[in-house]
Amino acid sequence: MDLMTCEGMKKRYGTHEVLKGVDITVRPDRIVGLLGKNGAGKSTLFKLMNDLLVPDEGRILFRGEPIGEKSKARISYLPERTYLDRDMKISGALRFFAEFYGDFSADRARELLRELELDGDMRIRKMSKGMQEKLQLILVMSREADLYLLDEPLGGVDPSTRETILDTILSNFREGASLVISTHMIAEVERILDEVVILKDGVVAVSGAADELREREMASIDEIFRRTVK
Amino acid sequence: MSAVEFEFDNERAIYMQLVRRLRVGIVSGELQPGSRLPSVRELAVRARINPNTAQRALSELEDEGLLYTERTNGKFVTRDEALIRREKEKLARESLERFRRELKGVGMTEEEIEKLWKER
Incomplete structure (x- = not known):
């Protein structure tokens, strides 16, 4: 059974129609790249998938049922902007996640903190952007979720941190789970994708298996993306 | 396996490049007969590629007989020289x-x- 299906999603803010009827299917055990320029509607789509926004039209099913509390417990979401209390220490953020999510593994989180050289005593306010991104990702990847929704996990960090983040994602998502990753750094991410969805002007302009698209277009996903959105 | 370096061209199917890379590794002796391959997840992380792509490449080489599976220990390079x-x-x-x-x-x-x- 499909893990998540978005059917005919429409969303407007005032007179601006961000999504004009988007269909996306996420199968189990897949990594899907959600690609689009800034303002293409990626973050809106993620918020809809997380039940943080209500669509004007269309519906989203998780394992065949409308999304809600039940799906939220199985979906681990990395928002584009941090929602952590910046006055907290890392250890406090861990306690917060442990309390909030039954599938959160504090052991895994502590292990990842060590690997990525973060200290529980650090206060979030005092951490660099790159460190905050790492922390956020550690928290999200330490859940044993069915679906990880990662909105720009590589946003605003230096290249070596990007590699660390990609390795952390690849090493830690639960076996059989799926990931949806939005990014505009396509060259960095494209090799870890099974499937690609390119959003343009509020609709899905291109979708398919990454390797099939490469063979068909004789081009990288990055190149296909640039041809599509220009 | 630790010696094998991966380089990919994003303009061609990653899966086929991985099959070729591992095949070359086997015939050149970089991957010794009887040596153990990393797990799918390890291989994906090492090569920074999609785990299903890694799985597919390993399966293809296994179908050709160049790799074999020992039920609990993972995949190994054939000893059939x-x-x-x-x-x-x-x-x-x-x-x-x-x-x-x-x-x-x-x-x-x-x-x-x-x-x-x-x-x-």
């Missing part, structure tokens, strides 16, 4: 054929190619 030798010859022939086609493409005759090859 005759098979590895045949595979090596096949790869070499393919390279030669490509090379010949290219030279013919620039207008070389068979005789000229022979001569060029010997003079090299």
